[in-house]
Amino acid sequence: MKIIIVGATGTMGKHLSSAFEKEHDIIRASSKGGDIRVDITNLESVEEMYKTVGPFDALICTAGPSHIGPWSKMSPLDFKNGLEGKLIGQVNLVLIGQHYINPKGSFTLITGALSHEPVPMFANASAANGGVESFVRAAAIELEKGIRINAVSPTVIEASPQYFAYFQGDIPVTMQQLEYGFRKSVFGANTGQIIKPY
Amino acid sequence: MKIIIVGATGTMGKHLSSAFEKEHDIIRASSKGGDIRVDITNLESVEEMYKTVGPFDALICTAGPSHIGPWSKMSPLDFKNGLEGKLIGQVNLVLIGQHYINPKGSFTLITGALSHEPVPMFANASAANGGVESFVRAAAIELEKGIRINAVSPTVIEASPQYFAYFQGDIPVTMQQLEYGFRKSVFGANTGQIIKPY
Numbered sequence: 001m002k003i004i005i006v007g008a009t010g011t012m013g014k015h016l017s018s019a020f021e022k023e024h025d026i027i028r029a030s031s032k033g034g035d036i037r038v039d040i041t042n043l044e045s046v047e048e049m050y051k052t053v054g055p056f057d058a059l060i061c062t063a064g065p066s067h068i069g070p071w072s073k074m075s076p077l078d079f080k081n082g083l084e085g086k087l088i089g090q091v092n093l094v095l096i097g098q099h100y101i102n103p104k105g106s107f108t109l110i111t112g113a114l115s116h117e118p119v120p121m122f123a124n125a126s127a128a129n130g131g132v133e134s135f136v137r138a139a140a141i142e143l144e145k146g147i148r149i150n151a152v153s154p155t156v157i158e159a160s161p162q163y164f165a166y167f168q169g170d171i172p173v174t175m176q177q178l179e180y181g182f183r184k185s186v187f188g189a190n191t192g193q194i195i196k197p198y
Numbered sequence: 199m200k201i202i203i204v205g206a207t208g209t210m211g212k213h214l215s216s217a218f219e220k221e222h223d224i225i226r227a228s229s230k231g232g233d234i235r236v237d238i239t240n241l242e243s244v245e246e247m248y249k250t251v252g253p254f255d256a257l258i259c260t261a262g263p264s265h266i267g268p269w270s271k272m273s274p275l276d277f278k279n280g281l282e283g284k285l286i287g288q289v290n291l292v293l294i295g296q297h298y299i300n301p302k303g304s305f306t307l308i309t310g311a312l313s314h315e316p317v318p319m320f321a322n323a324s325a326a327n328g329g330v331e332s333f334v335r336a337a338a339i340e341l342e343k344g345i346r347i348n349a350v351s352p353t354v355i356e357a358s359p360q361y362f363a364y365f366q367g368d369i370p371v372t373m374q375q376l377e378y379g380f381r382k383s384v385f386g387a388n389t390g391q392i393i394k395p396y
Contacts, residue, residue: 130332142269
């Protein structure tokens with residue numbers, strides 16, 4: 001299976017690339033290197049990535065920047081800019097990618113528990129995650145040719161201890177659990193699901 | 199209670215304005231007339247509305263345009279523009295309004311069942327609704343001075359039969375039910391809730 005991993009140089013992307021490359025053809029895409037450069041907030045960059053890679057069977061996105069900061073000081077511009085990556089960027093990967101993906105292919109996006117369990121400082125990420133999750137459910141009923149779409153929704157990631165203080169009481173998701181979540185989406189048969197890997 | 203109703207000239211806004219004006223001071227705001235003009239996709243317009251109205255106790259928003267159209271033909275620009283009203287516009291009403299609202303005031307936004315029950319042609323509205331719902335939960339834990347925020351989430355509205363064909367099997371929500379949903383948010387004590395008025 002030919003799998004594009006967007007965010008391949010990040011914590012999650014690195015793990016998934018290593019785990020899946022034993023049995024699959026992995027294209028590492030990232031804003032910072034890998035096999036191909038892509039900026040998911042730039043439409044031309046996304047289109048160029050798909051043109052370069054050619055037909056593929058699965059796209060995994062683990063990239064999704066958003067705005068972090070206290071609510072009372074969040075400006076409308078902070079909020080809007082914060083949607084560009086995790087919500088709009090991920091949606092664009094699917095809107096554009098639907099024209100390049102093979103029949104029966106799949107898209108797997110990244111969301112997170114913040115959509116339903118907010119914590120202070122992360123209201124922008126909550127909104128982005130909620131948008132991604134509802135988008136996944138909606139896109140699943142309209143995608144054609146057996147193409148599937150799901151999202152994986154972890155809590156805080158074991159390998160990102162710098163965030164632990166914000167997520168009090170959330171049991172960190174291990175990299176192995178996270179990998180299982182993506183396996184379920186990419187190699188399973190479900191669609192329109194928000195997969196909680198814990 | 200001084201209540202701003204944004205979208206006051208629309209189907210829902212008209213009903214709520216009439217229902218609440220018997221006991222409250224209603225400010226009808228709309229892009230098309232009313233007591234005060236406001237374009238929720240324009241930051242200066244929103245700021246100007248709050249400056250003109252002065253301190254208030256509750257804001258209700260029933261306005262939230264989004265992009266309607268088939269998935270396979272939706273462009274990234276369609277999707278992005280479609281977020282400007284229902285998601286970003288409503289969030290901006292709160293981000294800016296938090297600096298004008300009275301202590302113990304409330305914001306009540308409009309969302310809809312599409313966040314969890316998608317129908318073809320409405321993927322953009324689904325994403326916007328999901329974003330609004332997660333935003334409401336996140337903002338509720340950060341708003342200060344006892345200020346509350348909720349969203350009302352109807353299915354298709356009884357008074358909008360032009361949409362019935364899209365929402366097969368959804369029992370239309372009556373205007374009375376809708377009014378009860380907003381009453382629960384504005385005159386109740388809950389916060390961070392997605393109120394289903396059915």
